[in-house]
Amino acid sequence: MFQKILIANRGEIACRVIRTARAMGIKTVAVYSDADADALHVREADEAVHIGGAPASESYLIIDKILDAIKQTGAEAVHPGYGFLSENKLFAEALDKAGVAFIGPPAGAIEAMGDKITSKKLAMEAGVSTVPGHMGLIEDADEAVKIATDIGYPVMIKASAGGGGKGMRIAWNDEEAREGFQSSKNEAASSFGDDRIFIEKFVTQPRHIEIQVLGDKHGNVIYLGERECSIQRRNQKVIEEAPSPFLDEKTRKAMGKEAVALSKAVDYCSAGTVEFIVDGDKNFYFLEMNTRLQVEHPVTELITGIDLVEQMIKVAAGEKLSLAQKDVKLNGWAMESRIYAEDPYRGFLPSTGRLTRYRPPHEGVTDGITVRNDTGVYEGGEISLFYDPMIAKLVTHADDRIASIDAMADALDRFRIDGIRHNIDFLAAIMQHDRFREGALTTAFIAEEYPDGFEGAPLSSEQIKERAVIGFYIRSYVLDRASEISGAMPNYEATLPDAMAVQVEDQVFTARFDENGIVLDDETFELESLWLPGDLFFEGKVSGQAISLAVDTMPEGYVLTSRGKAQEVFVRSLRAQELMVFMPEKTDGASSKELLCPMPGVVMSIDVEEGQEVKSGQALAVVEAMKMENILRAEKDAKVKSVLVAAGDKLAVDDVMIEFE
Template identity: 45%
Template structure:
């Protein structure tokens, strides 16, 4: 076994590898960029080496810098995690040249599966079933278009060097083909430095089922069952589960054997995932093989009881697989939900910013959280916006699903937009509970998942008003103790006034609406208040201990957590039904008649921090509503800005390649009369 390994990655996977290595008595070295100087994985590792600027091309993607860090610290092996250099054959080769063990498959296997076109050819020759498609070397757009026309729409354009949904577009008709091809090639070139494409027939109701395989250096191979990853957005998985619902033993065995067949066809070693499309009739087709550990590997660990990172280290050090196929069994059911910094209501656009408050569900044998962030961390524009993986397990699917929705309701994160509420509503909707899964699930059930936000209740406003009063008391009590003058009348918090009721008035702003909450100190009962909200009077009492508040409002008892971030407060109730029913408010300041509005009419602004990728029209050019004007890229995803109406582009304010701050004006646009 290795004495010291370097982890050539960041975030939750780096933290996970460090913890497993520590358990095995293996020392660890982390690498970090400028943006990650204070990251969690840096503090967890035994050593950490700075390798460059914040952009991944200046740090995590630099083969020489990672290799030098390993040589400098005496690391005998490098764990690549997933993403970055994990499927880079040149990096694998560089490790070998410097006598460093690459914890992953051999270079030849990475190269074989690195091109989706070549992989299809190898799998076809090995007898693994394939989806009909064009995987040829001729990349003339007319050749690709003709292949699409011949197989019939819809088709799927895919980058041969791609993964994670990058460089991928669905095309539903020939009229969409040219624009989709240009976008897919551009995104692929930006992400992988290669814009070679393949075209496949797009199955309209497939499930995405993948098989976890493991091979050692002694020609042993096993499959650790399957994961259903059908629920996706932007062709990226967001909820995974194991085992796959409705899977028969016969189909599981057939898919498992096909996966091992695929791995053995390329002399594979280590952890790998063979991804299949499973059609309604039980037919399955090879999609691709990921020559690394997958983001969703925890669900496999939860149902199998195996630590796949430990397996990786043992296999890379030359040990045989810890188990044979007959020793592996499925126990219970597991889900993984990926917590992202993104706005589901705005086409899942990534967001960046600071995590002002973080209080995740309590971990146990049923709940596991893999993360690389803590409260106060920045979610940077430079990397994938995943914050954490919430993993749950129980004896069967129904129980595990109940744990998932409960944990999502309990997941408290403030300071930035996330997909937590969306994930909860997806997991709680009837079709998901019934396991009616396919890769178009979100689009098909959009109305069920994207339900209207719950109306703000009088109870929520009363809760906010009570918190403000109790918070004042808590602060004044602390001030009293610090000053040592406990009897001073200046510390009184009863809002006493001569000849008037003891009351305080708060103006709370929730989104764009202002609400008045009056808190009257009840002189007849100590510790009780009357709250006047929306012409209703509620009786309340409460106790505040730091961020946690125990309250009784009109006989309803509950616990709430209140997070203050910047000028906002977020209130999380213990009895909230939906994960996104958290109320966020701020105390409104008086309107002094100052108008800070500026004339932004006729302009379009950047929806996020990012980089300008391409300007698609010329200044002065007339466009129609919905025409694509420009393309921005952030957090590995492209976003196309389109014309809001018929009109004319006057001026672009940024050039391709320039960094753009979220909210900045991108162009001047004149609407047609």
């Protein structure tokens, strides 16, 4: 077995590999860029080597720098994680030439299956059903439009060397095909150093279901069940689960058998994933094979009890699989939520900055419920614009699907992140969405259920009352504590009101205490809690119903966040509430005559010039943030007065880019 391995990656996956290596008694080496000097994976590894500048193209993607780090530290093997060089055959070949083990498949398998075009051709030759498309390379946007027209819209434009949703666009017409082709090429070049693009038919109402395979160097290959990955946004997976709520045992075995056959055809060893599109009749079509560990591997680990990273290391060391197909059992249900640095209330725009507070829920097993949090950040750390926006992967496991969903909802309610925007509210809203709970999923779920964006989960009438009761209780507790400050507020007790007004959304209640609890208008609620001023969470019961909410103070009240809704609760004197009708409404101060940068990022292109007339929806500029290109469009017809930025400029949120007349 290896004595020391180097992890050619960063963030949560580097920390994940370190955790297993440590349990196996193997020392680890981290590599890091300028931006990651204080990163968690650097802190957790036994050794760390600096490899270059913040952009991945200056550090994590440079093979020679990884090889230099290996020489400096004497590492015997390299785990590539996912992304970066994980599916780069030149990297695997360079390691082999240097006499260093690659903890992944052989270069031949990477070349055959890691490239989406080649893998589709091989799958077709093997008799595997594939989605119709153009497998050849595409030279320019004009050719892309012609091919898309021949296939028939909608089409999927994809990076040949892609993964993780990078370099992917759906086009419904010629204009979108032209724009999507160029954006996909740019993202592919930036993320993978390979700008080859191909196009295939986009199957409507599809499910994205993948099979986990595991093989050794002795010809043994098994599959470890499937993962449902249909909850996606912009082709980026958001929530994954195992097993799938859709598959039956017959379809599972058929997909598994096909995945294993495809793996054996290329002498595959290590962990890998064969991805399929599955239609409503359980017909499945091969999409691609990822010749690496997947981001969502924890859900498979929790339902099988198999540590995939441990198996990868053992396979790379030449050991035979200790498991046969008959030994693989699927137990219970697992959910994974990807927590991203993005603002779901502002169109999921990326968010960067310092984590002023990072408090994940408690990990472990309690009453048969497992909570696991894979992360690469810490409180006080920085979220950089140079890498993908993932903060953590929160995973739960329970006996059945609904129990696992409920456990995830509870865990999300107890996850606190401050300093940047994040998508926890959005994830929590999905957990209680009726369609999600029923398992009626497609890859269009988010687009169909949130067509106008996300504004928070709707509150039931009971939830509104619960928040009103809790807001009144907290405010009363704070006022009562303040009245006890000796000498600070003389005669303050005499000013404590008997009743107060509580406003939640557009509903206003009169709240007071009596001997039975809190009276909201004419309805009485019992409240139990040990909450104290300064506590981040309110934990307690309202009329016997357990509830947990994050608490933030605001003028005239509190923001109470739970179950996907950050709700403002105003608590005022009765007289102040009466006067609210005379208060002017707040207006948005943003000027409609300016294009503001909606996120921190780098300007990739400016597509208009001074004096140009633009139409509503027309592309104005492209800004790259966190390895994704974002096209900024005109909100209405206008004339460009001045362009204030140029390609290559680094911008902050709300920097003015273009002025209109």
